[in-house]
Amino acid sequence: MISEKLNNQITQIGPQTPAGEVLRRYWQPAALVDEMQGSASKLAVNLMGERLVLLRNDAGGFVLTQRVASPDEAPAHFPDPESIEIVDGGPVYPVVEKKGIFFAYMGPGEAPEFPNFDCFRAPDSHVFAFKGLWECNWLQALEVGIDPAHASFLHRFLQDEDPADSYGKQFRDKAANLDMPMTQVLREYPRPDIEVEETDFGLKITALRHMANDLTHVRVTNQIFPQAICIPMSREMIITQWHVPVDDQNCYWYTMFTSFSKPVDKDVMREQRLKEHRLPDYAPLKNRRNNYHYNPDEQNTLTYTGMGLDINVHDQWAVEGLGPIQDRTREHLGRGDAAIVRYRLMLRKAIKAVESKKEAALPMRGDVDVSRIVGPLSNDAIATTKDWEAASWQADMQRRSECPWDASV
């Protein structure tokens, strides 16, 4: 439980708010490259509580600036490019294109360099980007991503699918080197031990599920400061996902799916996700207004939520159900929430650093050489309990050594 004052401080992101000022010290995903089609020169962008437009300049580059907006516009309002009017004399934010996403820097001073994470380092052929709208505050969206315990419940499948049909889907692959689907591991071992370690990019989160026969399932996920996660998806792919505020009560997830071995089949990936979203605002077709297609019979027999097999919908239901901004004055965190507690401390420390003008103390800022920040390691492995640590490292090193692009760490 935290005070209302602290809850406001760590959730609100408009200009000049404490957390908003921290987020503005980092590159923020602003739009998918897919959205700026053909010769279009303008694209509406709603980001960090600001009503903006992405502009193509004469040199073929891009900037982000303010557009005229009426105060009653819907949060993810998406006006026709022709009707967009630019605010004269508004701020101009730098934009760069990385692996299918336009990133903008909305803070003061020099924008930081990009770290050398796998998603930025892999060739274009091995990275696919997509996004989706969630109708809630960005922090609760991030917190579900640094909560390794929920996968055993929220994403529980009462029956397992054939892992051969798992392409492009979370948790449907076999678990590491075991002949057991990941869904079965999660279901049968719901009480992970969780270890949280501060790193130069954020947090390393290790969930240990101690299994029968002295085996341990190790799942390593990461929080990348300030609002991204990096997690394994299958043996072939990892997910890097940013939770980006539209305003205080809405956010987009932007995901880069990065493949270590084969190029990503972008057509399959795009088609799987477009089926679940509408354009142009990337709002999910299953949502609060249609009860997420909740089916009580399915809840009895097939999934824990009764909301279908797409785990994104489960996460969306969970975080939107907490209200537009989760009331953390009523929460009761347990030991399973260790990474959430740790993250909030990091964010508060960063807020203090910005307030006291010690910006160099922020993660990945100051004189840190971010080009040396690689990985992070995100994987699932199964090992005999006493060597889980070495086995987890080994599994990742093997995947990296067999990779056609330079994934060395």
Added chain:
Amino acid sequence: MNARDDAELGDALEPGAPDTWIRAANSADLEIPRPVIPVTLFGQRLVLFRDDEGELGLIGRHCPHRGADLCFGRREDNGLRCPFHGWHFDRNGQCVEQPAEPADSTMYKTIKLPSYPVVEKDGAILTYMGKGEPPRDVVVPAQPAASATR
């Protein structure tokens, strides 16, 4: 059951609740395949359900862990289980299991949702949100409570 004891998660009894039984819903509202419905009474967001043992429960709608919506809870035994991390609440709002917490944790014993007594009479589901003990005589009010909304 004393309604006051149950208002312990910051849900002080809402001003305006009378010291009489009030109508929370009609019995017919729960004659659906999955008898779990949201009810808001005097500003309190609640969930009304019939559990697997056929008994009624009226408890806070948001899970005390991180706040998930228990209207989508799984009906199990004598209560509802939160689909987010599996915390199980009995029909009186008492947390009885936290299956993701370490096996030796007893935290669940200290976790209780607000809950209100429920009786069913003449096709109405009634609850008491006033001060002290509810009246012994259950009188069915003609109209739903002024603030009963979904």
